Amino acid sequence: MFIDRAIISFGAGNGGDGCLSFRREKFIPHGGPDGGDGGKGGNIILVSSQVCQSLTDFKYKRQFQAENGGQGRSKKQSGKKGADIILQVPAGTVVKTFPDEKLIFDFERLGQEFLLAKGGKGGRGNIHFKSSVNQAPRRIEKGEKGEVIKVILELKLIAFAGLVGLPNAGKSTLISKISAARPKISDYPFTTLTPNLGVVDFKERSLIVADIPGILEGAHQGQGMGLEFLRHIERTRVLLFIIDVSPFSSLPPMKNYEILEKELSMYQVRLLQKKLVVVATKIDLATEDRTRIDVLRKFCRKRRIPYVEISALRGINLEKLKKTIFAFHEPD
Template identity: 50%
Template sequence: MFVDRTKIYVKGGDGGNGIVAFRREKYVPLGGPDGGDGGRGGDVILKVDQGLRTLLDFRYQQHIRADRGDHGKGSSKHGKGASDTVVKVPPGTQVRDAETEALLADLTEEGETFVVAKGGRGGRGNSRFASSADKAPKYAEKGEPGEERWVWLELKVIADVGLVGFPNAGKSTFLSRVSAARPKVADYPFTTLAPNLGVVDVEGADPFVIADIPGLITGAHQGVGLGHDFLRHVERTRLLVHIVDAAGVDGRDPVDDYHQINDELRLYDERLSRLTQVVAANKTDLPQAEDGLNRLRRELGEDNVFPISAATGAGVRELLYRVSALLAELPQESQMTEDVAVFTPGPDEEETVRIERENDTFTLHGPRLEKLVAMTDFDNEDAVKRFQRLFRLWGHEDALKDAGAKNGDTVRIRDVEFTFWQEQDDE
């Protein structure tokens, strides 16, 4: 089963917790803090494997989580970091954020990797908080949560040449004729429901990869007849071979068919209509093909139309030599033009806090503040005091007051709620 688009949830491993511990040895009556740090959580990494051709496996493994790091130990022993979780994907896989649709990665080369969800860092043990003012801190950090997100995986077949044309034009028969691929061939529309790849290796020319793109119909650019699912696979190709039924077996007009397919390509992506295109007038072994072939030649020029019969093989070799020669002249770069979204929050973005109010409840959102909450052990009184001190130092208490918060109101950050209370200034 060919699957070329699927949605998955990924989560990096949480960091291990730091630990509160003190040195306890004979003859060392004043042993200081020696709690170790937690280990780093594992990353979720996507890696290209040339042996894969579909995203089918993700239909059965939709949630992918990396392991968390080990917790710290006494004697300043740090927890072990977790191993990364490496997930194999086929070449041509694009990764998009499910919420924003931003393109995060475009994975095409064997062994290419992308960290789709980073693991959290380990929490610091109490030995890391010792200072001249607090020589025996009784608190430590919890591990940082790993990144989590929903992403779309989209597969765009990578091939040098794409076969396009209406259903039943003979694309699958042509592919089986020129390569070792054995696509399903039958005399009814939409025989091909998934792209088929084949390697063309003709004597006297460099081999190339060719993809049979499922037949397009009018309205494909709007998604009609699975149009979007089919058209995305054309985007990677450097050259198109347009198979036209010159005999008009299904009562179609070959010249109209040629223009309709090109209209669909242009409406889906203007760049596709500018790709180098070779027109193959197929089914010339049938008597009624002569009129259609002559009309195509008058419309497009005699040198631009190659008469072939995919069923008998007539004219196919000449067409392949022409395609090979054109590929040698075309650049090897990927046809991908969309920018990959690379966002690294700076200090301002990290520290910015957004306040939402609903009656007497104030919800705060902000990367640095939410991370502080996640890594604070609210069951530890000293850790809570540290949180209160930083909350006030970072200006969030004053920001809440400016937003209308009064003593007794509820403040929510992530899944933690507490009561707002600010000492009143003496008049």
């Protein structure tokens, strides 16, 4: 199951208490203090790893508590340090405060590490409180409390291009034809309920394309799980508007485009500043009357938006589409 949002409570370990102890050995009846320090509490650490592809590991466990530090011991021995908890998250995970959703950290790439909750410092043993006027101190320090925090973990997929369209527009068929991704494909809306990633190759170069589940009118208000789907578009550099131009579509192509543009602008206006390609799909089903299609094509030409007519099922113009996408791609 693909999980892209979780609310989790984390508690770092408490520091161990310092030890109250005095040296007791044969022939040394009045030995001085020898109480050691408490151990430091364990930390909570998040690491972005390629092992994780979603936040599924956080579906059933919503609380994590690191180990407390051990109590100081006699003979000046420090307590054991509490074990850290190191949790792996996918690259693209954003950590936010709960419930106000202020950004704490953004895992933009693999291999990043973030100390989310710091373990408490161990308390000092009575050996530290010996002085010229107090040779047998009975004072110690309690260990500090570890940090406790409740956060929102939110995954935003990292892909170069995102396929955006209304339900049943043909996005899953397209990604299955231009990459090795094998999403579920059927002729009913909302077949795709989770994003799919595919690697697209073209002339010894490659990039990642994300198939975003279908967007309904009103998605920016949460219609059809719209908010969950729209967040995955934020990190893409290029948007592909997948528009069904077949006569079986319930909406004219231009109306289809207007809905997608509106939903993206209402969710986050800067999404419309991304590079855009309009992809007219199911062109093999188009009738001789191309009036509605020509309206969309002329609109794109006027706005200088790259426009490609394809049939994913028949393999029409797929290489042309790849060439158009890769024109925006700068190799590493």
